[in-house]
Amino acid sequence: MQLRFGIRTKLLLSILAILLLSYSTLLYSTMKTLSDASRTEIEKSLEANLKYARAVFQDRTEIVRYSLLQPLNSGNVQKHIAARERAWCADRIKRWQGVLPFLELMVLVDPQKNVIAGRLDTRNPVKELAAIADQAMARKKVVVSTEIVPASLVEGSRAFRPLQGELLMVTMAVPVIDRQGNILGCMLTGDVLNDDGSMAEAMRKVFGRDVEIAVTQRAQKISTSFAGDLSTAPPLTGAILEILERGEQFHGEVELAGQRYETVIDPLLNSRGELVGSISVSVSTGRYNKMRNTNLANILVSASLGIIASVLLALVASRHLTGPMRQLARGVARIQEGDLSQRVEERYHDEVGLLAGSFNKMAGALQERDRIITLKTQDLQELNEQLEKKVTERTRALTMEMGRLEAVLTSMAEGVVVTDADNRVILFNPAAQQMFELVPYRVVGQTMEHVCDIGGFTPLAGRIEEVRETGASGLKEEIVVKGKRLTVHLSSLLDEAGAFAGAVLSIRDVTVEQEVDRMKTDFISTVSHELKTPLTSMKGSLQLLLNRGKWLTDTERQLLTVCFNNTERLIRLIGEILDISGIESGGMAFNFNPVRIGEATAYAVEEIRSYAMGHGITIVNTVGDHLPMVLGDRDRLIQVITNLLSNAVKFSPEGKVVMVSAEHEGNYVTLSVSDRGKVIKWVDREKLFKKFQQIETANRQKVSGTGLGLAICKEIVERHHGRIFYTAAKEFGNTFSFTVPIIEEEHAKGNDTHC
Structure with missing residues (x-):
């Protein structure tokens, strides 16, 4: 049995369905917006906190750099270091440690990495820091890296909690260079990160309990802004370490102290590019989840109230609407029976009243139906005559357009060949006749394979067959026929159904162009050879002036430096031009x-x-x-x-x-x-x-x-x-x-x- 619903019931069901759909969409979009906003806020917080944590390390490093560079560049200090005056150097290091109390390691070594002065035994070289010392002295610049060192290296400075006898230390190597550029030694400093209480306390005051800043040594935490026992902290998983070892950041979610935290972990690499630890920032998601749940509850309450109010209003509106609709239905039934004089009352000034007026007009319009049909038939005949006239004019225009197209193809310098679906030639312009050395009557109507055979264009046959099978367009082929170098572009023609309808070949003679290109390449190579010798002499002269010209003013030295840099750039450019010219011409030998x-x-x-x-x-x-x-x-x-x-x-x-x-x-x-x-x-x-x-x-x-x-x-x-x-x-x-x-x-x- 098929259910039949009245207008009132349908209206109520429609309003209820619209309300449910609207509020469901609103709920979904609001929750998605809140989730996206929460995610954005968390990502911004992670980025800002990670920058701050990085700044803590960089600030200490910059303090050490600028605190040591000035005294180590002093002539008096360099004189005592060159003389290996251990007592004087030890006293000076003691003063510097008073200025930089957070450093656990400060050692001065000679170019052979023997200890001159410091907190280590002067009889033993600094084996653990030899690599960074070599880098600093070789490059003659300050080198900073994060290294894992034995705990015995800073034994006695203060209490640390080493991991397997090792500590994570921010190490700086400052080379001591005299005015002649000679290496007198190297100052090695170290700032141990294990159980760094000052850093943890500062970060705890800034971020509170919502954010954790932690430092790990390899996979184990060694310092954190949260209070607690670090030995019970879970280590980083293998999947996280695999990401960090590639030098990339890890983004994910972890659980800390029973709460969920969004985490970003930034790798710490040593001077050899190996992973030695990481800095992690974790932001609590509890506050964001609470805000989202509160908004969800408010939306559900407002949706329930809105649905109830809307249903009540729909009941009142449907009662007012269905009465006139029943009267209109009775009038339509009488019209169906043949009573064209039937009319309904137009007492409402709304859509129902407009519908009643339309009904009354429809009854009067039926009497005019036959007369209108006759008039429309006459109009249709006139339109057919006009259409025939336009078809004749369009045919004449197309004929003229075909004549213009034929004139263009005839005057083109490039050869054009067009085939049909059976691969038979239907168009062969004069330029193609000259290239193939064939007359049209021997070509038009013949298969393209036959034309390629008699014209010497056999390599094209396979490419044309490929176009027929795949329908590809834009294929390019370069061939040499009868001493001419030709470039052939192949494209397919498709009919209205998308099926293959033929192919178009555009043939261009590039023999002269390639010869011109070769001459241009030879000219550039010759000019480059001629320019390289004087430029090399100019470079040497400018370098001599810059090295020995102590009498130069700052402006003159700056101008000479600009000339020297541009000369080097020109020499590099010429060298690269000569390389590529040599490779293209085959003049460069390869030893395989x-x-x-x-x-x-x-x-x-x-x-x-x-x-x-x-x-x-x-x-x-x-x-x-x-x-x-x-x-x-x-x-x-x-x-x-x-x-x-x-x-x-x-x-x-x-x-x-x-x-x-x-x-x-x-x-x-x-x-x-x-x-x-x-x-x-x-x-x-x-x-x-x-x-x-x-x-x-x-x-x-x-x-x-x-x-x-x-x-x-x-x-x-x-x-x-x-x-x-x-x-x-x-x-x-x-x-x-x-x-x-x-x-x-x-x-x-x-x-x-x-x-």
């Missing part, structure tokens, strides 16, 4: 031998590491020695890796990590360099491997270059029978990769003895 890709990568990373540290970038090399040997020119492969690393450092934000990785794929080894810079736009990706092309960036004034680096990399990789390509990340990051073919194991072993 078995190469270990891991060794080549390590050499390139060490070569670029100081440049990366100057930009605040950390390079992480994950290329191992397990990869098979490749066949290539070792120096040229190092040049490719160095160019890719240099580009990654240039376009990476300060403080980010550049990853170098490699993997064995089939007969090739694929090496990739990944950065965390802004993703390259689609419109710029076609220019990546072209000569003299540079990508527009927001800080273009800070990035200099010739636009030849990637072009040189492409030529070198292709000479190794590999390929180079670009891959973009979803949000941030770019990856440049290239492949190099491997060699057979027996061949590699046989040649390895000669390497």
Whole structure:
């Protein structure tokens, strides 16, 4: 039995359904907005608190840097250090420790890393800090890193809680350099982070119980802004450590003291790029959840009250509406029976009254129906006559348009060939006749395979068949026929149903253009050779003036420095032009031998590491020695890796990590360099491997270059029978990769003895 509802019931059900849908949508959108707002606030709080925690370490480091640089650059201090006056140096270190009481380690060593003065036994060298001391003295600049050291290194300074006999220490190495640039020694300082009460107390006062700031040594907490026993704190999981070891931040949710906290963990790397610890910031989500629940309760209460009030109003409105509708239904029934004189009362001044007036007008309009149909038939005949006239005019216009198109095709310098669905030629312009050396009557109506055979264009037959099978467009083919170098563009024609209807071939003779391009390349190479010698002489002269010209004023020295820098830039530009010209012309020799890709990568990373540290970038090399040997020119492969690393450092934000990785794929080894810079736009990706092309960036004034680096990399990789390509990340990051073919194991072993 089918249920039948009246207007009143339908109206009530409709209003109730609309209210339920509206309030459900409102509830969902409000909860989503609140959740998104809470998430945004939590992320902002995490970012701000992490910056503050980082600032605590950086402020101490800057205090130590500026407190020690000035006295160590003093001539009097350097004189006593050069003389190895241990008693005087020990007294001076004692004074400096009074100024910097938070330092647990302050040791002065000579260039051989023997202790001159400090809190250590002067008979033993500082073995644990030898690496950072070597870096500082080699670079002649201050080096700061976070290191894990034995607890015995600072024994007796104050009580610490070491982990397995080790401590996490912010270490600074300050080289002592005299006015002649000679290394007199190195000052080593250390600030232990284990159980740092002053830092924990300061952060506890700032953030309270809603935020925890913690420092870990490897996976275990060693300092926190929460009061409690650190030995019971759970260590970081393996999944978190795996993310931190890649130099990336971890974002997630953890439970602290029975509450849920959103957490961000930032890795701490030592001077060798290894993970030694982390800084974590945790924000409580309880306050945000409470606010969300309160808003949800308020919405549910207001929704219930609104539904009740709306149902009551709908009952009153439906009673007022259904009476006139019943009267109108009776009038429609009488019209159906043939009583066209039937009328209804128009006593309402609302939509129902308008409907009654429309009903009365409809009854009178039925009498005019036959007359209107006759008039419309006459109008339709007139429209048909006008349509025939327009079709005739349009046909004449199309004929004229076809004549213009034929004139354009006839006058074109490029050859144009058009085929139908059966691959038979239907159009063959004069330029194509000259290139194929065929007359139209021997071509039109013939299959394209037959035309290619008699015209000497056999290589095109396979590409045309590919277009027929796949329906592809935009294919390009370069062929040499009868001494001419031709560029052929192939596109498919589709009918209204999207099926293959033919193909279009555009043929262009580029013989003269390529000859002009070759002459231009030879001219640039010749000019570059002629310019390189005088520029080298100018560089040497400017360098001599800058090194020995003590009489120069600041302005003159600045101008000479600008000249020297621009001369170096021109020499680099000329060198790159000569490299790419030599590769293109085949004049550059490649010495192919078995190469270990891991060794080549390590050499390139060490070569670029100081440049990366100057930009605040950390390079992480994950290329191992397990990869098979490749066949290539070792120096040229190092040049490719160095160019890719240099580009990654240039376009990476300060403080980010550049990853170098490699993997064995089939007969090739694929090496990739990944950065965390802004993703390259689609419109710029076609220019990546072209000569003299540079990508527009927001800080273009800070990035200099010739636009030849990637072009040189492409030529070198292709000479190794590999390929180079670009891959973009979803949000941030770019990856440049290239492949190099491997060699057979027996061949590699046989040649390895000669390497």
